[in-house]
Amino acid sequence: MPVSLIEVYNLLPRTNCKRCGTVCMGFAARLIAKEARPEDCPLLLEPEYSDNLRKLHEIIPATEKELTGLMIDDDRCTGCGICIVVCEENRLMNEEVLYGKGGRYEDELVLGIEEGKVRLLNANRCKRAFKPPEFCRACVDHCPAGAIDLVTP
Ligand code: SF4
Ligand code: SF4
Ligand code: SF4
Missing domain, CATH: 1.10.15.40 (Electron transport complex subunit B, putative Fe-S cluster)
Incomplete structure (x- = not known):
């Protein structure tokens, strides 16, 4: 409502x-x-x-964009999952992610794949949304398709 x-x-x-x-x-x-x-x-x-x-x-x-500054371009995302593996927060909480598997603790995953596209599942777990925020742009820098961008540097 x-x-x-x-x-x-x-x-x-x-x-x-x-x-x-x-x-x-x-x-x-x-x-x-x-x-x-x-x-x-x-x-x-x-x-x-x-x-x-x-x-x-x-x-x-706050919208996901406001919390993290991350913008996902669905048209470009191929669902390769590279961003999910390079995200340190994903790996720390779910070591299965390192082996290309789905995370064990889904509520702790920052990024995940849904219907073939990456989704920001828990924006508040992204380093950029921490209080105070931590600098991170690993997912942006490693995406081979240029599908993740930042609205703030
Ligand atoms: S600063 Fe706060 S209290 Fe003052 S007019 Fe704006 S909203 Fe109202
Ligand atoms: S955003 Fe990029 S790295 Fe992440 S799944 Fe999509 S194409 Fe792969
Ligand atoms: S900015 Fe860093 S912490 Fe946030 S989703 Fe991307 S890789 Fe993970």
Whole structure:
């Protein structure tokens, strides 16, 4: 179900201070349109709003692209699985991956193949989505088809 403007608005500090560049209702609309992040409202970073911030992240989850910067081009991906093997996080949690097998702990796999195409199965396990993020572009650099790219360097 799409998130409602009022639901988001009710989680904002509602001071209309315009420190985000607009009033709270305008900011709510920008959050839903993914034109702003909750952290762009400085008041939400204060301890008294930590629950609101957490709820906003729950109802407007970051997309995989936002979390990792990785973009997969289905038209180019051949499903060869090279990116899955070179991903250190995949290998650390599932040593079967090293031998070209499916991972034992699927909920720990970052990348996996579904219907012949690679999928970002658990974006939050990608090093790039760690808090703080770690630099990694192994899957991008090793893809022979140029099917993975980054929106951020
Ligand atoms: S900075 Fe926060 S409290 Fe101030 S207007 Fe924007 S959303 Fe509302
Ligand atoms: S993204 Fe590239 S390396 Fe990964 S499965 Fe597709 S073609 Fe192979
Ligand atoms: S960027 Fe690194 S950690 Fe993230 S999916 Fe690619 S290889 Fe794995």
